[in-house]
Amino acid sequence: MSRVAKNPASRGSARPTLEAVAARAGVGRGTVSRVVNGSEGVSAKARTAVQKAIAELGYVPNRAARTLVTSRTDSVALVIPEAETRLVAEPYFSDTIRGVTAGLADTDMQLLLILVRTAKERERLAAYLSAQRVDGVLLVSVHRDDPLPNLLETIDMPAVLGGRRSDREPLSYVHADNESGARAAVEHLLDRGRRAIATITGPLDMEAARARLDGHRKALGAEPPDASLVAQADFTEEGGIRAMRALLERRPDVDAVFAASDVMAAGAMQVLREAGRRVPEDVAVVGFDDSIVARHTDPPMTSVRQPIEEMGRTMTRMLLDEIANPGLPHRHVALATELVVRESS
Amino acid sequence: MSRVAKNPASRGSARPTLEAVAARAGVGRGTVSRVVNGSEGVSAKARTAVQKAIAELGYVPNRAARTLVTSRTDSVALVIPEAETRLVAEPYFSDTIRGVTAGLADTDMQLLLILVRTAKERERLAAYLSAQRVDGVLLVSVHRDDPLPNLLETIDMPAVLGGRRSDREPLSYVHADNESGARAAVEHLLDRGRRAIATITGPLDMEAARARLDGHRKALGAEPPDASLVAQADFTEEGGIRAMRALLERRPDVDAVFAASDVMAAGAMQVLREAGRRVPEDVAVVGFDDSIVARHTDPPMTSVRQPIEEMGRTMTRMLLDEIANPGLPHRHVALATELVVRESS
């Protein structure tokens, strides 16, 4: 049989194969494979010969071939609900990606980015993941009723969540200590002598939003606070605006607001200004995220910083761990937040 | 997490193969393959039988096997220099990704996200791309001396740039019409009766920055403007601050500033406030990007909007085109910008 190299995409110099390296080094395929994969049981002599051949030929393993036999893909997916990329403070997005990338840096894993926008895409994603096209999944911004985590568990796919669905989340996750952060924010307002401290919440089907609300409540005392001081919103500026208007109407005496996101806090500040209330003299404002928005409002906003990039890095490390050790029990990690005080409080 | 799969090849429920589908449908592998890939020359009868079998078995093609033989990977890489994710206005990042994802939406291509941070990683990326692990590359935020585009051309890898290296860029690219945008901004300032219109530039090794500077010059008249009205910076807030200080010192009479990015404009506004100049009464300010920052400065900032998400979408479509038709000549697309007038001017 002639070995007619009829490569369909025959551009560029044909890449050398394992076989070519073996021939050049005067050894068998098995030995080259062992060297490439760092297995032991290869004589020093053979190893150097192979390494030399690899260098000379510029050999790079064909990932598809490897995947075909090992059924490892050497890639992980980062799944982000697209809506969140609009609502949530912008840096959340880039910081997460940066953290994940950093966590993957000296692996040779690839990062697949998947934005899910519609319910239909969600289903496609499910099929996609079931097809085992990645070794693991990072899932951020999960809502309470998100079906994806359960799916992942069902198909036995390693996964780590950024944030949790509830405080009984079984899957592995990394999250910021939202409750403590919120509590610190409200206590800071109390320290400043504020007495009527309202809060603007995020969507309560997200645990992060609930936890921040809890922090507000706990800082104010054990018993549930006056409901008139709580306005529900959705993390958007528009929502923050509406919530602040409602609060002013219900509680003209309000002298401080803790918003569960910077963007909502910015909206609140607008409303306060229009209402003729000075910030911070009449009403103090504290946000959450410490995003770029917080630094540019007028006055600059006090906010609770969460270590998003580090969350991404940690999630990634945990995922790689779970991929490498399939039996591993799920782990839960909380990272500390930090109150950044500026002039709005 | 109950059963620890110790058998390497034992995946949850063994995924059905092409062969299984063929058996079930009572046809040969070739026929199933033809149906799956939409080739013609399949009788209606065979086709429906195959489709039925696929549905019943829940068959999903194994991508690795396909890649191995076709040497297509069905994935494209989006390469982003990591430094840019910090400097450039944040939404740039997420908008681009959103656009690219949208462009890929009804393909079954996957998106690989690659952040390049160090020179070493840059080299690894070169090796990676040379290994033909993706079908095409999207490259954003290219600097004038970026070696990557040439590499891509050398290895004959389909690529589309977001922005260009110079106005003689040979590779395909999509960019915003920076010069017109800048010109519109400066003309707007002239309309407002401003006479000493300074500009704060981005790093001039980026064509976008140069083009914005050109726009400033051309709006002011054919001849090169007074150099004292031009301050070079780097797209960062810090840079904008330094530049504005320098401008105030050199030209106390300055009555307007056009900054090549919102973040720099925000820095400039800070400096102006500290210097006791009112915006816009004493000095009008216009930014570029129309990012979230522009909406939250005090006063809200006039800015030049660029359709970033659309750029991402367009780039992606062009790339898919180039992948599908290898002979295609390179194309250059400029998208219009739009001046968004707010209270800072």
Added chain:
DNA sequence: ACGGTGACTGGGAGCGCTCCCAATCCGGTG
């Protein structure tokens, strides 16, 4: 000297898919 031992090594057997070609089928022709 000889079997035993452990360290290495080569290469067959696929992984699941696409390509391609020979084989088959069928209606229409002469």
Added chain:
DNA sequence: CACCGGATTGGGAGCGCTCCCAGTCACCGT
């Protein structure tokens, strides 16, 4: 009724790699 050509079909031959096992070989103990 034999023959022809186009439409359809089945399945062999790999793609490049890892796994695994049967050797091979130098060396040791008795």
